[in-house]
Amino acid sequence: MKSPTLNQSIMDTLLLQCHHLTQFNQILSQSIVTGFIKDTYAASRILNFSTTQSSIVNLNNYSRKIFDHVENYSNAFIYNTMMRSYLQTNRPKETVFLYKLMSDNKKSVYPDTYTYPLLIQACIARANILEGKEIHDHVVKMGFDSDVYVRNTLINMYAVCGVMIDARKVFDESPVRDSVSWNSILAGYVQMGDVEEAKLVFDKMPDKNIIASNSMIVLFGRCGCVIEAYRLFVNMKEKDIVSWTAMISCYEQRGMYQEALVMFLEMNRKGIGIDEVVVISVLSACAGSAVLETGGSIHGLVVKTGTSCYVNIHNALIHMYSMCADIAAAEQLFDSSSHIDIISWNSMISGYSKCGSLKNAREVFDKMPVKDVVSWSALISGHSQAGMFDETIALFQEMMLYGQIKPDETILVSVISACTRLAALEQGTWVHAYIKKNGLEVNSILGTTLIDMYMKLGCVESAKEVFYKMDKKGVSSWNALILGLAMNGEVEKSLEMFSEMKRCGVVPNEITFVAVLGGCRHMGLVDKGRHHFDSMINTHKIEPNIKHYGCMVDLLGRAGLLKEAEELIDSMPMAPDVATWGALLGACKKHGANEMGERVGLKLIKLQPDHDGFHVLLSNIYASKGSWEDMAEIRGTMTEKRVVKIPGCSIIEANGIVHEFVAGDTGHPQIHEIEEMLDMITERVKMIGYAPDTNEVCFDIDDEEKETTLFRHSEKLAIAFGLMVTNPPTPIRIMKNLRICNDCHTLAKLVSKAFDREIVVRDRHVFHHFRQGSCSCMEYW
DNA sequence: TGCCCCTAGC
Known part of the structure; x- marks a missing residue:
């Protein structure tokens, strides 16, 4: 019986004015006391209110209370309302449960055409395609399979689960197809990234509605078909904010940041308005292109329109400022955040890394309450990009020891590059093995x-x-x-x-x-x-480009075609750089073209007065023709200009530790053993024909001293050390900062034969694989 | 009496 004080219109008014839980409780208790709630209409209004006004009422506490009071089950209506409440409050399991309850209830209420779309959505939410297929069977049995809403939801279910064959079957067998049917089947192909099939469906569509067109722009964008996306976009009769956003993010994702920004400006001119989505997309474009000015004006726009309160926009702004290297603006936003999102923490790490402030990046990282793979990635790649390779590897090891984080591609690339630069083969091989083992x-x-x-x-x-x-x-x-x-x-x-x-x-x-x-x-x-x-x-x-010319000059020069090499330099459309002239100078030295060498050498010293190599080469040219005075002058200039000859340096990795040897080194803890080993090596190789090539040492010193200097070359120390600490058949791997000299080259060949060991030396330019007395470079380096 | 299906960003 209805209360005289409560009817439908009064209840509607009361609920409209209800802003607090106490008010809601009053309405609810009045409904219960008066028995008004027994009516499905009243109950559904209260249920809907508690579903949509989650800030006022927690549905969980009330739903069953309301539902259980209902007595008038004249149709499925109240069940449908209840199922929708569960679905909207993210409890699909209960939606399905209610359907089962409905099926075996004793009040003879049966599901209707409204029930199944809700139920199928619950299956989608549970990602349970088997349950969905079962429901599909029920639909057929109950005779609802001709309802266009039910069919469309089924198409959608199969499509989002990626079962396009079944989706297509429902679509093709539909007696009636409306625009939603077309949109749903199209959405499936879009999600699968199947451009061909999507295009076929889109072409056949009787009316190409805005939703379908927008989906196609998104698909084209994802597949990199920017031109097709744009063609569709301009031909659309009407465009909404989604169309514009889709086009902008299409440009943004292809790295066409300028185009994205231009499109955003045009969109603003047309008065389309902005929302959270488009702002985030265009801020990404600013971050990608590091256009601080545009980013700043978008920030202004965001503040004006009041969208800055969204946490995602706040994150995107911090990210934008970090990527534009305006670390002060990023810091200001970061510090003013009431709640700092992990994305913002990560942006700050990337921002500091980008500015080279690795210390600050590490500080932020250490302060983070929770770190994810992106945090580690930002820190590790930051160190790698700053050339801090030891730290890169150390951080990676720290991360692996921590154990909670699986490295992503960026981290692996950073670490492997660091291994390359440090010649840390063991560590690099370990990373590769890790990738294989984990099936990455x-x-x-x-x-x-x-x-x-x-x-x-x-x-x-x-x-x-x-x-x-x-x-x-x-x-x-x-x-x-x-x-x-x-x-x-x-x-x-x-x-x-x-x-x-x-x-x-x-x-x-x-x-x-x-x-x-x-x-x-x-x-x-x-x-x-x-x-x-x-x-x-x-x-x-x-x-x-200049590198190609450099290669050709070097190639011609080394082959002795000095004139042709010089002519090529003269024909270059750009100014030759030091590397190009340097190649010619090297060739002059090799072929004893002292006149040209002197000319080129002097030019080079003018071009780059602080370069050690050219001074040394030129002085060597003087030395080889015995012009000791000229040589002394060059050496004098070097001292005067404080040009220091970079000492030869070789590194060798042994048992996971990288050892470094500098020419003339006496600092290694095992130097005595190394020297004994060197003596033994000399004896063994002298027996098979080794004679020190003292021409290499172009100082004006006597022969005995020359021989001693020669024997302190860093690669010789490294070879001796390698023989001491590694066992065959492991090759001895050495990296050298300069080019290997003639004498060391000869010695390495002979050692590879006398000791039956493979030696691999990487010098500044090439690899030398020494095996059984010969080298892979075939004497050409 | 009423309720059900499809589109965009990080």
């Missing part, structure tokens, strides 16, 4: 980083293995392989891979040609070098 995906970037590491540390076979196992090889992967093979003396194989690359349809870029020409240079392949240089310009339409 080796994508193009990670694979290329691994190839680069193995190649630069002289492990050609391991590099090749990585290359062949890669599913997607980018042009950089091929470049790393081609460059690496050439570096390791396998120039023929390198050029073969270059042909193979072209055969696979991969378009070479300018870096590829640096590698190819570099390979020709290492082996003195003048004709091949000329051929590739020409084909780069004429076939591949790549303008040679």
